[in-house]
Amino acid sequence: MTTRQVARQRRRRRRLVLGAAAALTVTGVLAYLLMAILPGHKADAGPSAATPFVTTQPKATGSEGTTSGSTTPSPSASASTSATGSATPKTTATPKTPKASPKRTQKSSRTSTTTPSDGRIRPNTSYKGVATAYEAGVGDGACLFGASPDMMIAAMNTTDYETSRACGAYVLVRASNGKSITVRITNECPxxxxxGQIDLSQQAFAKLADLKVGRLPITWSLVSPGSIGTMSIRYKTGSSAYWCGIQVIGHRNPVARLEVRTGSGWRSLPRTSFNYFVSADGSGCGKAIRVTDIYGEQLTVSGLAVLPNVVQATQVQFARH
Incomplete structure (x- = not known):
């Protein structure tokens, strides 16, 4: 090969190398420009802002209010973000403050019924047993009501007496001979x-059969009598602001619970076998009293002073059933 031919081949190879390099450079520039003009592309000027992931929570219902459509995350502590991005302030229910009753000025109120209370003696239930008779004297007994205005009274067996729960209950007694009588429970038959056994006063038993019968098969059930006036409250002897026993008298339906008003709300007092509800530490003594019958009705009386062994009339009575 001549010197001229060698030089020509060198020039050809040089042009090929330069052309390839130029082609690669153009290709790189075009690719860069293409990426720059694509939709949604951002230049690497810095880290991009994070997009929060919003999820809708289930509807929640609480004692302080109802929040629906709340989301996570929340932009502030006082509002929650919905799935649409709108802020909804939280709703907080403000508890009602009970109005203070004037001292020694009685106020009474009737509230809506609550869940009926369970016990051995229940409404719309018939019980079987026997009737016996005892000498009732003036009609006082374990319930400590005092003398009875009439002698249509009875003593309930210990099981159904249920720690004085039966005290004051009106019971319709039906004898096997077809006769019947309504009596009030004022005593316990141990x-x-x-x-199922009821020990009737001799006067009440005589309305059903001769006293010589001794034991009489009966059925009996709870009743809610008509006109009996309003109920009364009595503080036990020895009661004060530091200890008190509270008794309900003249109630149409059996009493299931007695509560007293304290600084922290209503407090239920334990019931004794002698038919008083006792506050051993004086909590609630002289404050408002709330009485609930076995049907769940609640009656509230306020403004009663702590007057030991004094029957204080109220203006309320349980509804008839």
């Missing part, structure tokens, strides 16, 4: 009185 063992061997059996469940």
């Amino acid at each position: 063992l061997p009185c059996a469940p």
Whole structure:
């Protein structure tokens, strides 16, 4: 090969190398320009802002209010963001403050019924047993109501007496001979009185059969009598601001619960076998009293002073059933 031919081949190879390099450079520039003008592309000027992930929470219902459509995350502590991005302030229910009653000025109120209370003696229930008779004297007994205005009274067997829960209940007694009488429970008939047995005053038993019969098969059930006036409250002897016993008298339906008003709300007092509800530490003594019958009705009386062994009339009575 001549010197001229060699030089020509070198020039050809040089042009090929330069052309390839130029082509690669153009290709790189075009690719860069193409990426720059694509939709949605951002230049690497810095880190991009994070987009929060919003999820809709289930509807929640609480004691302080109802929040629906709340989302996470929330932009502030006082508002929650919905799935549409709108802010909804939280709703907080403000508890009502009970109005203070004037001292020694009685106020009474009737509230809506609550869940009926369970016990051995229940409404719309018939019980079987036997009737016996005892000398009732003036009609006082374990319930400590005092003398009875009439002698149509009875003593309930210990099981159904249920720690004085039966005290004041009106019971319709039906004898096997077809006769019947309504009596008020004022006393307890201890063992061997059996469940279902009612020990009637001699005056009440005589309305059903001769006293010589001794034991009379009966059925009996709870009743809610008509006109009996309003109920009364009595503080036990020895009651003060530091200890008190509270008794309900003249109630149409059996009493299931007694509560007193304290600084922290209503407090239920334990019931004794002698038919008083006792506050051993004086909490609530002289404050408002709320009484609930076995049907769940609540009656509230306020403004009663702590007057030991004084019957204080109220202006309320349980509804008839």
